Amino acid sequence: xxxxxxxxxxxxxxxxxxxxxxxxxxxxxxxxxxxxxxxxxxxxxxxxxxxxxxxxxxxxxxxxxxxxxxxxxxxxxxxxxxxxxxxxxxxxxxxxxxxxxxxxxxxxxxxxxxxxxxxxxxxxxxxxxxxxxxxxxxxxxxxxxxxxxxxxxxxxxxxxxxxxxxxxxxxxxxxxxxxxxxxxxxxxxxxxxxxxxxxxxxxxxxxxxxxxxxxxxxxxxxxxxxxxxxxxxxxxxxxxxxxxxxxxxxxxxxxxxxxxxxxxxxxxxxxxxxxxxxxxxxxxxxxxxxxxxxxxxxxxxxxxxxxxxxxxxxxxxxxxxxxxxxxxxxxxxxxxxxxxxxxxxxxxxxxxxxxxxxxxxxxxxxxxxxxxxxxxxxxxxxxxxxxxxxxxxxxxxxxxxxxxxxxxxxxxxxxxxxxxxxxxxxxxxxxxxxxxxxxxxxxxxxxxxxxxxxx
Numbered sequence: 001x002x003x004x005x006x007x008x009x010x011x012x013x014x015x016x017x018x019x020x021x022x023x024x025x026x027x028x029x030x031x032x033x034x035x036x037x038x039x040x041x042x043x044x045x046x047x048x049x050x051x052x053x054x055x056x057x058x059x060x061x062x063x064x065x066x067x068x069x070x071x072x073x074x075x076x077x078x079x080x081x082x083x084x085x086x087x088x089x090x091x092x093x094x095x096x097x098x099x100x101x102x103x104x105x106x107x108x109x110x111x112x113x114x115x116x117x118x119x120x121x122x123x124x125x126x127x128x129x130x131x132x133x134x135x136x137x138x139x140x141x142x143x144x145x146x147x148x149x150x151x152x153x154x155x156x157x158x159x160x161x162x163x164x165x166x167x168x169x170x171x172x173x174x175x176x177x178x179x180x181x182x183x184x185x186x187x188x189x190x191x192x193x194x195x196x197x198x199x200x201x202x203x204x205x206x207x208x209x210x211x212x213x214x215x216x217x218x219x220x221x222x223x224x225x226x227x228x229x230x231x232x233x234x235x236x237x238x239x240x241x242x243x244x245x246x247x248x249x250x251x252x253x254x255x256x257x258x259x260x261x262x263x264x265x266x267x268x269x270x271x272x273x274x275x276x277x278x279x280x281x282x283x284x285x286x287x288x289x290x291x292x293x294x295x296x297x298x299x300x301x302x303x304x305x306x307x308x309x310x311x312x313x314x315x316x317x318x319x320x321x322x323x324x325x326x327x328x329x330x331x332x333x334x335x336x337x338x339x340x341x342x343x344x345x346x347x348x349x350x351x352x353x354x355x356x357x358x359x360x361x362x363x364x365x366x367x368x369x370x371x372x373x374x375x376x377x378x379x380x381x382x383x384x385x386x387x388x389x390x391x392x393x394x395x396x397x398x399x400x401x402x403x404x405x406x407x408x409x410x411x412x413x414x415x416x417x418x419x420x421x422x423x424x425x426x427x428x429x430x431x432x433x434x435x436x437x438x439x440x441x442x443x444x445x446x447x448x449x450x451x452x453x454x455x
Contacts, residue, residue: 006036007044014056021060025119026132028053028112032414033136033168039161054108061119070118071428075364075420082350082357083110086303089350093302102303109414116421117428123386126426127194130390133418134184138208140168141178145211148218168415175224176404177415178212179231183393185209191386223407227400234396283340283407285311290339290348300351307336342405342413349411358411362398365423369395372430387430394423 010031017024031037031053037044061067086106093099120126143160162169168177189197189205216224289309293301301308311334339345346355372391376384401416410416 003040003042003044006040007042010036010044010049014053017056017060021057021064022119022125022128024053024057024060025116026128028057029129029132029418030136032108032112033133033418034139035162035167038164050108054112057119058115061115065119066121067118069121069429069432071432073117073424073428075361075368075424075427076114076117078357078361078364079110079114079417079420082354082361083107083114085354085357086110086350089300089302089354094305095302095307098307099303105414106303106412109412109417112414113417113421113424116418117425120422120425120429123383124193126390126422126429127188127192129418129422130184131188131192131194133415134181134188134208137168137177137181137415138185138211140174141208141211141215144174144178144218145214148214168413170408171219172221172223172404172408173410173413175216175219175221176227176401176408176410177413178215179224179227180397180400180404180416180419182209182212182231183396185212187386187389187393191389223404226403226407230403231396231400234399238392282311282313282334282337285313285334286337286339287341287344290344294347294351298351300347300349300354303349305348306338306345309337310335311337339409340407342409342411345409345411361420362402365398365420366395368427369398369423372426375434376430384433387426390426391430394419394426398423 010027013023013027013030017027028050031050035050037047037049086103090099090103116129120129140160147159160169160174165171168174185205185208188195189201192201195201213228216228286306286309289311290306293305293309297305313332313334339348343355346358350358369391373388373395376388376391397419398416401410401413401419404410
């Protein structure tokens with residue numbers, strides 16, 4: 001029954017695109033996030049449905065969609081440059097086979113981030129794209145939240161729509177993304193026009209936020225806890241009663257502690273002392289190895305270059321009791337351990353040029369969204385009041401991603417590049433509507449001396 005429902009929904013989306021080609025863009029967002037072909041065991045599993053949706057989205061825009069308001073921004077150019085550079089490093093990768101496998105989905109994520117802003121010409125399209133991302137991630141989040149409440153969570157054991165612990169379904173990745181979309185949830189609840197604003201929409205937004213907060217508990221990931229803390233602090237900027245907000249947050253945090261599983265609290269306690277945790281110690285060792293590796297390979301080793309690492313990792317533990325406590329250090333060997341950090345992932349795989357390009361793309365987004373937020377907060381004319389809050393929501397989402405990316409190898413995570421595509425589209429849209437028509441110079445008789453077309 002589930003297979004039939006998912007298959008029917010996917011083909012219904014593709015059919016709707018025959019009348020409105022932009023629906024194909026939404027269909028690709030849905031398919032690339034949820035990966036229904038991995039959930040299905042029937043027709044969808046045997047079709048390259050993601051590639052089909054991708055070709056329909058791009059072909060529909062190329063042949064049918066108006067392009068009068070489409071503009072190419074600096075960040076899109078930087079993403080294109082990063083795409084070319086990653087392609088070159090793939091050709092010279094240390095591990096060619098695995099590099100080609102990663103390239104097969106990375107190029108689509110980068111290309112779609114370049115393409116998506118060109119299709120976002122109206123407020124309705126921004127809402128539809130953001131809503132598709134939120135509801136698709138929300139489907140996974142709601143499933144995970146229900147299983148967490150039912151006691152089915154655990155580190156590496158929270159099973160969602162697929163049994164594979166990879167991509168968005170990997171615990172730490174899902175924790176980061178679930179917290180990152182919370183600002184977008186509330187932007188849609190406050191400013192969305194697709195669903196009428198009211199009590200039901202607010203209740204659903206609150207429930208979806210609660211489910212998102214449950215994901216780090218269900219997956220028992222330390223990264224999710226840090227993302228929640230950061231989002232709580234950053235949200236202070238938009239809160240009117242800040243002291244009340246802080247007090248309520250503190251009360252809720254203290255009230256939640258007795259209900260948290262013991263395994264979760266024990267795992268969170270390792271944040272304070274990474275040396276006693278083998279996983280954390282291994283990550284630090286991999287990061288040190290990456291810094292040494294890039295000294296000899298300044299242009300990177302291509303995708304999955306981490307496979308070449310050989311590590312001897314120390315871990316410390318206390319032995320004894322009361323006043324007779326000694327610290328014992330044990331060593332274990334590790335081979336081919338992943339980076340567990342987007343920053344070191346970029347550095348090791350793409351070297352200094354790729355890392356600088358990626359960092360430029362990310363930081364430029366923070367700066368652009370801050371400019372839009374400040375500028376359009378002061379000019380919230382009727383019909384434009386949604387721009388500053390959307391810029392703020394996208395900025396908060398990206399900053400949550402920054403924290404999550406410290407401890408997960410998600411440098412090319414497709415959902416985050418979709419949000420970058422939304423940022424590029426919003427920057428282009430705001431600049432287009434902000435440029436007034438230039439007045440022509442006039443002579444003494446009032447006739448224009450020069451006819452200047454509006455930008």
